[in-house]
């Protein structure tokens with residue numbers, strides 16, 4: 690699912706935030722808050738909602754990967770708690786003190802640590818299993834349902850509009866230019 694690409698890019702935003710906090714730089718509160726807002730609206734309220742409403746139940750009804758879907762559901766819930774705290778810590782109510790900065794580092798690190806394996810497992814195991822249990826026509830209908838929901842929530846530009854916002858956050862942190870990541 691291409692939504693996972695947006696998730697991955699916010700994980701990179703969080704990682705840059707952690708790097709700056711650990712270096713003792715100014716907390717990039719605005720960028721981190723904007724990133725956490727995208728996690729809330731696009732990943733948790735939209736993408737994970739669809740997984741919980743359509744993807745996991747199809748597998749559970751087919752008796753497939755039920756141990757995995759149980760863990761993924763729990764991880765969605767834990768992720769929300771971390772996002773609540775990340776939003777609160779970066780909401781602009783003054784500069785967080787040392788304890789607040791350490792807590793923010795811990796929460797963003799825990800979020801990254803959980804979501805890298807979470808999204809990788811979904812991409813390599815869960816969505817393939819879904820294709821195997823859902824007939825082709827139903828699978829296409831499901832994709833259309835997702836697309837409709839995307840435009841209902843995020844307007845005409847949908848996914849692309851969300852990606853533009855992610856790019857703006859990356860630019861504000863100086864991590865947009867892809868070539869900077871090429872080893873010399």
Ligand SMILES: [Fe+2]
Nearest residue numbers: 737740761811
């Ligand atoms: Fe998920």
Ligand SMILES: [Fe+2]
Nearest residue numbers: 736740808811
């Ligand atoms: Fe997912």
